[in-house]
Amino acid sequence: MDLLRFITAGSVDDGKSTLIGRLLYDTDSIKVDQLETILKQSKNKSEGEIDLALFTDGLRAEREQGITIDVAYKYFATEKRKFIIADAPGHIQYTRNMVTGASNSDLIIILVDARLGVIEQTRRHSIIASLLQIPHVVVTINKMDMVNFSEEVYNTIVADYSKMADMLKIKDVTFIPISALNGDNIVNPSINTPWYKGETLLNLLETINITNDINYEESRFPVQFVIRPQSEDLHDYRGYAGKVLSGTYKKGDVVTILPDGIDSTIKAVEVHGIEVDEAFAPQSAVIRLTDDIDINRGDLIVKKSNILKVSQEIEATLCWMDTKPLVVGNKYLLQVQSKRVRCVIKEINYKLDVNTLVKHEQFDPVGLNDVVHVLIKTASPIAYDSYNTLRANGGAILIDETAHTTVAGCMLS
Template sequence: MDILRFLTAGSVDDGKSTLIGRLLYDSKSIMVDQLEAMERSTKNRDEGQIDLALLTDGLRAEREQGITIDVAYKYFSTPKRKFIIADAPGHIQYTRNMVTGASNSDLAIILIDARHGVVEQTRRHSIIVSLLNLPHVVVAVNKMDLVNYSQNVYNDIVIDYAQVAKSLGLKNVSYIPISALNGDNIVEKSAALRWYDGDSLLGLLESVEVHEDINLSEGRFPVQYVIRPQTEELPDYRGYAGKIISGIYRKGDKVVVQPSGVESTIAAVEVAGAEVQEAFAPQSVVLHLADDVDISRGDVIVQKEAPVEVAQEFEVVLCWMSNTPLVARNKYLLQINSRTVRCVVKELEYKLNVNTLEKEALPASAGLNDVVKATIKTASPIPFDSYKKLRANGGAILIDETSNVTVGACMIDSVASEKPFWPEI
């Protein structure tokens, strides 16, 4: 059974936490003790309704304010698929938390309040979804019960958001009218929305094809650990353990170890301790090479016919996630997959206005939640791909050397002379 990781995002009070609670409640994925606790804590007890948002708003501060601050993760499954849900905050000052939730997701559900339509935070979250290159987007027009289930209201919102999606280049966008509070179109189709001929939200989530999003043509294998038992039984054993992030690896394939550029041949492929003829993304494997090559954690074994970029200086689109401003010439640690190197942010080119999508002249520094174009130089070469080309090998984070706190999320743009990362608007 495969897993779908998805994110919910939207403005404050659009009903994200209630939506997730409804999914869990109607799919019977709530434990009895959780249900009893919700009944005791619910704010709507006098109305005979359970406050489903309490399933995700677990922090005390969130319950007191009635908003989601941290990213809340929930897990449930149906006979068709397992799900991991990330409930992202709605407030502007917590946009960085949405980046955390979206970085590992296959799909984003963007909620829109039917009464308010497309608003500033809708555009902001859509930009982050575009930045992180999520392959699937579901636009859920919530609170349809408050607009009398009007098809005209729904159609107007679809038209407005379609313009946003087009300008951002969002792919595979689906639209669905719902009422999370009443359960309309969440698990089962709603009689109140007879004019909608699509699937329910859960039906859509169960049918999304995530395997088609995996790149199987360009082999990338970041080494996480070098296995050398050096025992009497295995005196010469040398295996390279890690997770295949893209491509297919077969015994006999010609490979290149980057960033050193040394070539070799795959002598054996192991999966779960057993030798196999081939393995593919996203399997965790142990590779053996025909030659004794100096390989360490962070090196990438790539297929010879699918070369990777190797450089010390490159451009990135960066989402700043720290209260401490980002200033040019500041030094950090950059981590991409299992490789960590020291780096310096050489230059800040421009800031992206997340409301108009225009490039703006950047002041002396970048602040919390700013999205900027920057140039980074690393202390040693790193192998990477353009984020737009291969998401799994084009995303990196910046880490503060003193506190070890993640302060920035980077989407690498491999060659500056290529088409700009952001289309001209």
């Protein structure tokens, strides 16, 4: 049994929380006492029926206002798979939350209201899905009950969306007509959509292939911590602890330590203290080398045959996440995996309108939720990948040097 992480994009009005509530409820992931609490709260709001949306609103402010402010993580499992849902709000003022939730997701469910079709919000969510390179997109056309389960309405939306997906270069798109409220095509095939021959949503989530999403050709291993027991029996032991982000490592592999570019050979690969033939993504492992070289946290061990960028000038697409605006010329810390270096934003090339993909050369100060393309200069060289070619090593964050807050998520180019 493996694990699928997905994000749901949509607003309360699209029935997003209802959809999540439905998935949890229909897979028996909600316990009686939790249900009773929800019933009590539903009554407090004088709404009569069970408000499935209440399963996902965690903070008091959210319950009171009936909105989702932050990313909430929900868990459920079937016999085939375990699931982690990142439930992120869909409004434009919460773009940063959606970007956060999308960063770890294998799949995104985009909710479209059958009555409204492809709207600005749909486009925005799809643009974010494409920016964050979420491997699989599922477009659920919701509230089919409100359009009499019309095949024509469904087909029109599919055609509209497909056109946009082509433009955004979104590769794997699946469409499902649903009613989250009534459960049509969520867990069981709906009798109301005899014209739909595809899978139910749950069936798709259970069976979609995600192992092919991992790149086993390019090997990346950032060193997090150096293990040196310095005990009598392990006097000379020196192991580099880290996570295999992509690819594989085995004894005898010739590797390069970046950014310095020093070559060495792997003496042993260990997982949890036991020597293994091979470590592969996304395992946490320890690598030992034949040469005694100075390697620290932040260094990257790659296979010699692999090529990646080592540079002090990096182009990146940023999603700005702080209330304090981005200032050109300001210094920040750039964190790429375990490496953290000082950097400066040299210039802003353009601001991307996440509703239209239009690139604006003229823009006001860059503020919360803005997506911009920038040139970053770092204090020392960074070894990195382009996010579009190797997602696992192309993401970074910017940290405010004095406030220590995370101010931006970066997709390196």
